Amino acid sequence: MAQYTRVAGSVGLITLQNPPVNALSAMVRQGIVDTMERALSAPEVKSLVICGQKETFCGGADIREFGTKMSGPPLIPLIHAIEASTKPVVAAIEGVALGGGLELALGCHYRISHSKAKLGLPEVTLGLLPAAAGSQRLPRLIGVPAALDLITTGRHVTAAEALQLGIVDQVTDHSTVDAAVKFALSVA
Numbered sequence: 001m002a003q004y005t006r007v008a009g010s011v012g013l014i015t016l017q018n019p020p021v022n023a024l025s026a027m028v029r030q031g032i033v034d035t036m037e038r039a040l041s042a043p044e045v046k047s048l049v050i051c052g053q054k055e056t057f058c059g060g061a062d063i064r065e066f067g068t069k070m071s072g073p074p075l076i077p078l079i080h081a082i083e084a085s086t087k088p089v090v091a092a093i094e095g096v097a098l099g100g101g102l103e104l105a106l107g108c109h110y111r112i113s114h115s116k117a118k119l120g121l122p123e124v125t126l127g128l129l130p131a132a133a134g135s136q137r138l139p140r141l142i143g144v145p146a147a148l149d150l151i152t153t154g155r156h157v158t159a160a161e162a163l164q165l166g167i168v169d170q171v172t173d174h175s176t177v178d179a180a181v182k183f184a185l186s187v188a
């Protein structure tokens with residue numbers, strides 16, 4: 001699921017909740033759709049932050065749902081709706097942003113990362129390609145050669161490398177959510 005709160009007066013905070021890594025289960029995807037709708041229809045909310053509970057952004061597809069019947073909202077339109085949002089959306093990345101989790105962050109307008117976070121598209125290690133537009137959004141963001149390296153090796157990058165490549169906009173050693181909320185206030 002995803003929890004919605006309003007912080008700092010005008011920032012809608014969406015917190016992914018699916019221990020242990022806030023993977024994109026059907027309930028989490030439905031939670032994102034519902035909380036996005038709520039934040040977008042609230043006139044007092046000027047910008048949004050998406051984070052994960054317990055200092056982990058998102059580990060991607062929920063491996064516990066592999067082999068089960070697909071249910072819940074599909075990821076591609078969900079991420080597209082975030083990207084098309086008229087209110088700026090900031091991803092607060094702690095722990096990991098992997099696979100569909102990084103694709104979710106790439107759909108946000110800005111990404112703030114904790115210095116200890118790891119980011120990557122490990123789909124290739126499962127015999128897959130990033131199918132929720134990560135193979136389009138990442139090259140647009142960092143260029144084809146760097147994106148191809150990440151997509152074809154599935155390797156995880158540190159926050160420092162992600163900053164240098166241009167995947168994230170800012171790295172912090174402190175509270176990522178606080179930094180993302182501050183950033184969200186500055187771009188609203």
Ligand SMILES: CC(C)(COP(=O)(O)OP(=O)(O)OC[C@H]1O[C@@H](n2cnc3c(N)ncnc32)[C@H](O)[C@@H]1OP(=O)(O)O)[C@@H](O)C(=O)NCCC(=O)NCCSC(=O)/C=C/CCCCCCCCCCCCC(=O)O
Nearest residue numbers: 020021023024059060061062063075099100123130131132
């Ligand atoms: C780096 C890790 C996340 C953590 O490593 P570590 O700290 O060493 O801890 P672990 O012991 O490995 O793990 C701790 C516990 O967490 C559980 N865990 C880990 N990852 C997941 C997960 N993704 N889902 C559920 N649970 C997870 C793990 O089992 C442990 O549990 P327990 O303590 O034993 O109970 C490391 O774990 C890691 O690297 N994890 C794997 C990351 C990964 O491969 N993620 C998937 C990427 S691929 C992907 O996102 C999409 C695949 C396409 C399939 C589509 C299926 C339909 C679903 C639709 C929604 C998503 C669509 C995405 C489309 C796209 O890929 O483009």
